[in-house]
Amino acid sequence: MSSNAIVCEAVDFGYTHSILHSVEFTLRTGEFVAILGKNGSGKTTLLRLISRILHPTRGTLSTPPVIGWKGCDLPSYCPFSVEEIIHLHPPHVHPRSPSDIQHIISRFNLKPLISRALETLSSGEQHRVLLARLFCGTYPAIVIDEPLTALDPRQQAILSEELVRFAKTGGLVVVASHDVHWVTSICNRAFAVKNGAVVEIPVSHVVTPEFQLIYD
Amino acid sequence: MSKPVLTAGLMVALALAILVGIAIGPVSLRHMPTESVHLILSLRFARLCAAAVVGICLGAAGAALQGALANPLADPYILGVSSGAGLGAASAVALCPVAVLPIALPGLAIAGSLLAMGLVVGGVRIVGRHSPADFLLVGIAVNASFSALTLLMLVTAGPRMNWVILWLMGDFSQASWPQIIGSTIICGLGVSGLMAMGRALDAMSLGDETATSFGFNVARYRFWVVIVASILTATAVSMGGIIGFVALVVPHIVRLLGIRQYRWLVFLSGMWAALTLVICDIVARSILPTAELPIGVVTALLGTPFFFFLLWRRRHVV
Numbered sequence: 022m023s024s025n026a027i028v029c030e031a032v033d034f035g036y037t038h039s040i041l042h043s044v045e046f047t048l049r050t051g052e053f054v055a056i057l058g059k060n061g062s063g064k065t066t067l068l069r070l071i072s073r074i075l076h077p078t079r080g081t082l083s084t085p086p087v088i089g090w091k092g093c094d095l096p097s098y099c100p101f102s103v104e105e106i107i108h109l110h111p112p113h114v115h116p117r118s119p120s121d122i123q124h125i126i127s128r129f130n131l132k133p134l135i136s137r138a139l140e141t142l143s144s145g146e147q148h149r150v151l152l153a154r155l156f157c158g159t160y161p162a163i164v165i166d167e168p169l170t171a172l173d174p175r176q177q178a179i180l181s182e183e184l185v186r187f188a189k190t191g192g193l194v195v196v197a198s199h200d201v202h203w204v205t206s207i208c209n210r211a212f213a214v215k216n217g218a219v220v221e222i223p224v225s226h227v228v229t230p231e232f233q234l235i236y237d
Numbered sequence: 238m239s240k241p242v243l244t245a246g247l248m249v250a251l252a253l254a255i256l257v258g259i260a261i262g263p264v265s266l267r268h269m270p271t272e273s274v275h276l277i278l279s280l281r282f283a284r285l286c287a288a289a290v291v292g293i294c295l296g297a298a299g300a301a302l303q304g305a306l307a308n309p310l311a312d313p314y315i316l317g318v319s320s321g322a323g324l325g326a327a328s329a330v331a332l333c334p335v336a337v338l339p340i341a342l343p344g345l346a347i348a349g350s351l352l353a354m355g356l357v358v359g360g361v362r363i364v365g366r367h368s369p370a371d372f373l374l375v376g377i378a379v380n381a382s383f384s385a386l387t388l389l390m391l392v393t394a395g396p397r398m399n400w401v402i403l404w405l406m407g408d409f410s411q412a413s414w415p416q417i418i419g420s421t422i423i424c425g426l427g428v429s430g431l432m433a434m435g436r437a438l439d440a441m442s443l444g445d446e447t448a449t450s451f452g453f454n455v456a457r458y459r460f461w462v463v464i465v466a467s468i469l470t471a472t473a474v475s476m477g478g479i480i481g482f483v484a485l486v487v488p489h490i491v492r493l494l495g496i497r498q499y500r501w502l503v504f505l506s507g508m509w510a511a512l513t514l515v516i517c518d519i520v521a522r523s524i525l526p527t528a529e530l531p532i533g534v535v536t537a538l539l540g541t542p543f544f545f546f547l548l549w550r551r552r553h554v555v
Contacts, residue, residue, distance in 0.1 A: 072446075073450065076445050081338075089446075089450075090450035092444065092446045092447065096443050097307045097308075097310055098307040098442065099442040099444075100497055101442060101497050105498075106443070110451055111440070112452070114438070
């Protein structure tokens, strides 16, 4: 049974000038949604809006009370160990069962890193830890900016499997990505951001030459 | 190391260090009249209490600022608070009559540090983003101009310059009981406030965006940590002068012992810094037979090699 998870109605956002305007969509639980668009088009801004990091200047946006967020930047100073980070969640988000957490630790191959400080890891390893954290708490939805960044092909495949599993078990996944082949192979909805407008497009169209025009 | 064990260990060590500090000093107490013995013991007890309170203020402020400004090099002095205090102290010496100096010096020092803090917070407001880099940059700018004004004051202070220089290097001998009690109250309130913001600081270590997605108002938390840490620093500076290095190094020592959650890091850094300053005070007044070393000199000289050792050990352990 799917239900509405994120409802965006006539949402505008801008700082000094408009970045996104008249954004309308409804995302449901169990969906795996991709946001596409060229650099600077407002993909990340849209992700920040639905994660309640930014607030619309106009319109209404209803979301779950808390969303698992993973941006594309690494923290500048994070003196915690891997184990501490995967247990770091907002108030009211509970850790998943110890066996689920063990499963995630082994899936993301974090066992050898578990007691190391985040700052001593390579950037790919740091991204892995921050991604694994999202699967260790009871988040109703997770939002990831550029999920494949810095991951090796094996880890990209594992992350993809875990994201699909998360959506299949009633979670909502929203990602921003430039990898159109990955998007067509894995997502079930896609939105393009261009000139401040957000338009839904059939997932199969994402790989067509015509779609590439959004990057012009 | 577990938190209760470390807490209990630090409490016991601090109590023992204070007892040792009361017993040790440059003057021999043998063959002295009882009243003199009492007087000397109570003077020693007062300065040891002052050292402990200053330590708690500096350690807790350093730990919280490193978290709030997302920078392992952040320390309370980088926000210009110490140079504000320095300017206040130098002005007192240059402008006030000698008779009121014992009150005017700490009073103007506090006023100077609050002025510096106000300039930093106001400057960040104008810059407008409340990012860690904004606080550090504005802090460095305020720090530089206040340090320059302090040097200017020192040049004009003439023969009374020594007094200021001594104070700028850290000194607990002038602490009075009313001041110690007042500082203890501010210290208790401030440290509790910082500990209450611990969960937000934990989240902020994952970056501002992630902390915001946790539901924390990052700009507001950062603002309050800076305010509370500055007040704690001003309290410490007004009682003990400028004591470098402790606020920067102690939180890293406590982290290497395995304490990383900010609520505990703030508290245990305070305790560890208190123990450090009490021991340094004992060393400062007993290592030379004829003179007392400034406490800031002792903390830096003992702290530097120890800190290098810790950094070297971290490379091999992690």
